[in-house]
Amino acid sequence: xYIQGVLTVAMINIxxxxxxxxxxxxxxxxxxxxAAFMAxxxxxxxxxxxxxxxxxxxALLTGVLASSVLAVLVGYPTLRTRLRGxxxxxxxxxxxxxxxxxxxNLKITQGARGLPGISQYTTLPxxxxxxxxxxxxxxxxxxxxxxxxxxxxxxDAVAAEMSGIHLLRTRMISLVFSAGCAGLAxxxxxxxxxxxxxxxxxxxxxxxxxxxxVCGGTGSLTGPALAAxxxxxxxxxxxxxxxxxxxxxxxxxxxxxxxxxxxxxxxRDLSWQGLCSLAxxxxxxxxHAKG
Amino acid sequence: xxxxSFKVDEGEILGLIGPNGAxxxxxxxxxxxxxxxxxxxxxxxxxxLTGLAPPAIVGLGIAxxxxxxxLFSNLTVLDNVxxxxxxxxxxxxxxxxxxxxxxxxxxxRVHEMAMEYLEEVxxxxxxxxxxxxxxxxxxRKLELARALALEPVLLLLDEPAAGMNPEESMSLxxxxxxxxxxxxxxxxxxxxxxxxxxxxxxxxxVMNFGEKLMEGSPEEVQSDVRVIEAYLGEEYAGAxxx
Numbered sequence: 355x356y357i358q359g360v361l362t363v364a365m366i367n368i369x370x371x372x373x374x375x376x377x378x379x380x381x382x383x384x385x386x387x388x389a390a391f392m393a394x395x396x397x398x399x400x401x402x403x404x405x406x407x408x409x410x411x412x413a414l415l416t417g418v419l420a421s422s423v424l425a426v427l428v429g430y431p432t433l434r435t436r437l438r439g440x441x442x443x444x445x446x447x448x449x450x451x452x453x454x455x456x457x458x459n460l461k462i463t464q465g466a467r468g469l470p471g472i473s474q475y476t477t478l479p480x481x482x483x484x485x486x487x488x489x490x491x492x493x494x495x496x497x498x499x500x501x502x503x504x505x506x507x508x509x510d511a512v513a514a515e516m517s518g519i520h521l522l523r524t525r526m527i528s529l530v531f532s533a534g535c536a537g538l539a540x541x542x543x544x545x546x547x548x549x550x551x552x553x554x555x556x557x558x559x560x561x562x563x564x565x566x567x568v569c570g571g572t573g574s575l576t577g578p579a580l581a582a583x584x585x586x587x588x589x590x591x592x593x594x595x596x597x598x599x600x601x602x603x604x605x606x607x608x609x610x611x612x613x614x615x616x617x618x619x620x621x622r623d624l625s626w627q628g629l630c631s632l633a634x635x636x637x638x639x640x641x642h643a644k645g
Numbered sequence: 646x647x648x649x650s651f652k653v654d655e656g657e658i659l660g661l662i663g664p665n666g667a668x669x670x671x672x673x674x675x676x677x678x679x680x681x682x683x684x685x686x687x688x689x690x691x692x693x694l695t696g697l698a699p700p701a702i703v704g705l706g707i708a709x710x711x712x713x714x715x716l717f718s719n720l721t722v723l724d725n726v727x728x729x730x731x732x733x734x735x736x737x738x739x740x741x742x743x744x745x746x747x748x749x750x751x752x753x754r755v756h757e758m759a760m761e762y763l764e765e766v767x768x769x770x771x772x773x774x775x776x777x778x779x780x781x782x783x784x785r786k787l788e789l790a791r792a793l794a795l796e797p798v799l800l801l802l803d804e805p806a807a808g809m810n811p812e813e814s815m816s817l818x819x820x821x822x823x824x825x826x827x828x829x830x831x832x833x834x835x836x837x838x839x840x841x842x843x844x845x846x847x848x849x850x851v852m853n854f855g856e857k858l859m860e861g862s863p864e865e866v867q868s869d870v871r872v873i874e875a876y877l878g879e880e881y882a883g884a885x886x887x
Binding site: 491497503506509516517518519 | 677679698700703704708709711715716717718727729731738741742743744751752791
């Protein structure tokens with residue numbers, strides 16, 4: 355039961371991290387407020403299943419939609435600034451805090467006390483399937499005009515514009531996709547914990563998602579997903595070490611940044627072919643050593 | 646930039662020269678919409694360019710290269726050219742997410758077209774190299790291939806021969822000549838290598854301090870005292886006069 359719980363949370367974190375990997379790793383923009391998108395997805399879907407008794411999938415998708423709308427509202431004015439994404443990163447801090455304060459003061463969210471008694475619809479298979487779908491959709495998007503344009507913008511915004519690529523549109527699409535993933539993760543999370551509270555969605559949560567993306571490697575999908583998994587499971591495994599747990603977690607982050615500044619899988623992705631060729635190379639190496 | 650006016654005829658190669666800081670690159674930045682002029686107008690085939698954003702200007706058929714090479718440096722040579730060919734994509738976001746047959750078809754088309762452009766500049770065998778690993782001269786050619794892939798009517802080349810030795814720059818001259826013929830290009834060329842400018846240009850505009858100093862054929866420009874003055878200073882021009 356406990357292991358299943360940890361794995362479920364890991365799957366949920368893979369979803370939010372994959373979303374941010376598209377935005378940060380492939381579009382080259384930082385967000386420090388992704389927890390707000392999670393919060394909006396979580397509250398929207400929870401309110402729908404709790405008060406309206408809406409079916410779970412409908413509630414989840416509405417949550418995704420709500421986060422996407424928030425992304426448009428925040429992104430449109432801030433991503434307009436021609437060449438720099440810094441303004442957006444700062445704006446997201448404000449958005450994160452504002453969202454939390456609003457959730458703490460609304461009646462329907464029951465303020466800071468939070469929403470208890472949400473139906474526990476999220477099981478490991480549900481979360482796992484959702485994570486798999488999100489990974490496939492993200493991969494497809496990145497292999498299409500939307501992803502390619504995003505990468506061009508990341509590499510050189512000026513050259514991208516001179517290649518006929520519309521900066522604002524490209525960044526917005528990437529952000530909306532990213533926020534949608536966060537919204538889905540939030541919805542799943544709410545229906546796993548059965549209880550949500552505004553303080554669960556603070557900047558600390560946002561920076562953890564960013565940490566997973568950066569450590570996993572920019573320009574990679576599997577890297578951040580792997581990092582999200584490790585960063586969720588490792589602290590649980592280290593529970594025995596009690597007080598040293600967070601120290602080891604922090605140390606892990608520092609070591610990755612020192613020895614692999616491009617992240618675990620910077621600009622690379624795990625693929626079936628890649629694994630096969632790696633295996634072939636290893637076998638060859640073994641034969642070589644024997645011969 | 647002050648009181649500058651010139652025109653380019655279709656199919657012509659216009660050289661734009663002048664000492665450092667004369668405002669040559671600024672002309673390109675204005676033409677491509679990166680800077681907005683405070684006054685004046687720029688017409689391209691009868692369309693006003695002032696106020697348009699860079700992607701819109703590219704859409705009208707203007708492409709450029711950059712003085713300080715701007716490639717997508719972490720991507721492969723092939724991906725650099727492919728990145729500008731996705732404007733041919735005719736599918737929506739949902740189709741992209743589901744990787745519909747149109748998406749695959751577009752991928753194949755883009756790949757083929759990109760290889761053709763690489764072939765033209767002689768980079769096909771380096772298609773899978775990372776762009777930033779290419780030697781300098783080849784990076785310039787890659788930038789040229791990427792600009793060509795936009796199928797421009799007007800191509801703006803900002804010091805394409807910078808950092809090249811005489812042999813390399815002469816082969817570049819040949820390449821530019823061929824490409825112009827093949828693609829019916831009109832070219833504005835900024836260049837400091839005088840042999841390159843003089844052998845390519847039909848007409849030359851000389852700039853100094855953001856203004857037009859003179860305009861004429863390569864021969865006229867080479868023998869004009871004002872040009873020598875701008876480049877070498879007054880004493881030299883005086884010596885030349887005598």
